[in-house]
Amino acid sequence: MVGAGLVVIGVGIGIGKIGGSAMEAIARQPESYGKIQTAMLIAAALIEGIGFAALFAV
């Protein structure tokens, strides 16, 4: 249970960082909005998968 909580914290930090970086990138280069968003979603989905794996292992 505690382990799952720790993993979820890690996942939260990870997805937060991805989102933040994507925001910065879009602000810097608004013209490549679409590409950045796609890359962001893929990375976020990969991290999210780990979080769910931990949750369902409990």
Next chain:
Amino acid sequence: MRRKIAFKPITLVLFLMTFLSYAKDTNQHGETKKDKKTEIKEYIQHHLQDSYDFSLTSYTKENGEHVYVGFPLPVILWDNGLKVFSSSKLHHGEDVAEVDGNFYKQHHSKLYKVDGPNGKIIEDEDGHAINAKPLDFSITKNVVVIFLVGVLMFFLFRGLAKSYARNGNIAKGAGRFFEPIVLYIRDDIAIPNIGEKKYKKYMPYLLTVFFFIWFINILGLTPLGVNVTNSISVTVALALITFILTNFTGTKDYWKHIFDPLGDSMPWIAKIPLYIILIPIEVLGIFIKPFSLLIRLYANIKAGHIVLMSLIGLMFLFKSWLGSPLSFGLAFAISLIELLVALLQAYIFTMLSALYFGFASETHDHAEEHEGEVQHL
């Protein structure tokens, strides 16, 4: 303009109704909060499981009789010969069904063989039944929904294809909605990931899997109470198709990348210690890719359903005027997020499938092109 004015009072009335709607408690015989909690938990667990009949709702009459609204589905078993019977014989898991002298009983949404009309399910220490289990090919609720979506997609897209031929390649009706999505999958998912030359081979699968997951996720949010993608066997099947397609269309260079990733960059004697580690990782990677696909889809949808129903369950725990608007508001917000997640999961499944197909169909001249680019820079 008129419509806008009429809209506001309706919204207001709907909002006020949530204050009134806090659930009437039917069992007031000193039931404690803990019982309610376990009841909600059981209800959620029950909802997440597949079932042998298509029941929309159930309620208890005043004389204590359970009434189910819905219809039974065929149960098909292979147990020394084909056994087909209607699930109404099971009475929603309460009774033992008899077919040709064999007795079957439902236990945790699975059918087991029992000795006689009053046979019991025998459990081991972990609570798993140790009774014999017949091979189950039943048309369960999930199977019905999958058929339904299949038929819907067949007629929808066939109709669209015909309407394109009739109208001189101009989208009409529903095509106006679906054309941009199909084009998006082609231009922004398939071509960038798979490449201009080979993407056509994979387009049918990508489109099918996208619309299938999307439609089925959306259906899961309707009051029908279907939940197909949070049954792990469905996502396993979907990921298995991606796995098979990836590995059976894999080019020579794809396999070379797995078993000889370093190529001619160093003498073979130096590669041996590296390959002891590298090759097992690459081989594992073949299986981990589809595995992450199936877990992601399954877990996302399941978690969404659990959260949604827990929030609705809050209404029964609070039992005050505060509880129902709170639970209504939260459930409404989560429903909107779930609508987005339904689309997002379909998108990500398609996107990653395309990415894996791209790995599988890479060719050597493709790699050389990239090297040329790098040197150019």
